[in-house]
Amino acid sequence: MARYARSERESLADLLLALGPDAPTIDEGWVARDLAAHLVIRDRRPDAGAGVILPPLRDYGERIRLAATRRPYPELVDQVRRPPWWSPVSNRLVDELTNTMEFYIHHEDLRRAQPDWQPRQLPAELQAALWRQVGPLARMSLRRVPGRLLVQSPGYGEFSAGSRGEVARLVGAPGELALFLFGRQRVARVQLVGSPALAERLRTARLGF
Structure with missing residues (x-):
């Protein structure tokens, strides 16, 4: 293992x-x-x-x-x-x-703080391990953000988290989703789809611990 x-x-x-x-x-x-x-x-x-x-x-x-x-x-x-x-x-x-x-x-x-960084090609097993922790992380991170987020990772699954109300969609590889939801939004390679106001709240919110 x-x-x-x-x-x-x-x-x-x-x-x-x-x-x-x-x-x-x-x-x-x-x-x-x-x-x-x-x-x-x-x-x-x-x-x-x-x-x-x-x-x-x-x-x-x-x-x-x-x-x-x-x-x-x-x-x-x-x-x-x-x-x-x-x-x-x-x-x-x-x-x-x-x-x-x-x-x-x-x-x-x-x-990712170094010049000319590029995303790594993570092993599928590591992506899967990260995906198993993305759900609990999202539910903890989004508890103070108004709105609901549909989180999707092609090949791994999807779930929703957050409060009721306006919905946005966050799409990416598990590792990139983990970075976004851990408060590293500015360096996470994800797609965020939603109203400009909700998307901006999510990009600037203090997520993670």
Whole structure:
């Protein structure tokens, strides 16, 4: 069985080293060092990592992450590459479930901030694994956006998510849909069909966590 969480992690670690600590990412205000620190904290400090989804812990988690950015960069990347066996989000029992999309998204955060980037040709099995997580992601991401979204991925399926009202249609490969619904709308290669007002709300909404 392919372990895409592991391969995306390895590829991201290789790219972090190749580009260096000051390489841009598509995460506003973050360079490669910041991204690496985020992943290290997520793996190793569940108390701080919880700040991503729990607003009361956000400032605390950000202080811990900023402290991690001061570590030597090769050491930081090595910790990205080798999570501890006891990690609540990266142990062998949960790794594929919790990290396939996480590391695919962050790999693309770094790739797509570089000049002349091009979409990768992802294995069909990885696209299928991402598609299985796109539905729950869409329902979480769209809960604050008025309107309903029909999400379609040729060869993988379709579903709808969001509130009642005006309908738009989002079409793309699973990996591109994941990027859009995770808040990376400006770099996702998708087709968005709907009224100009609803389409603009979706393109500019703060989606994802």
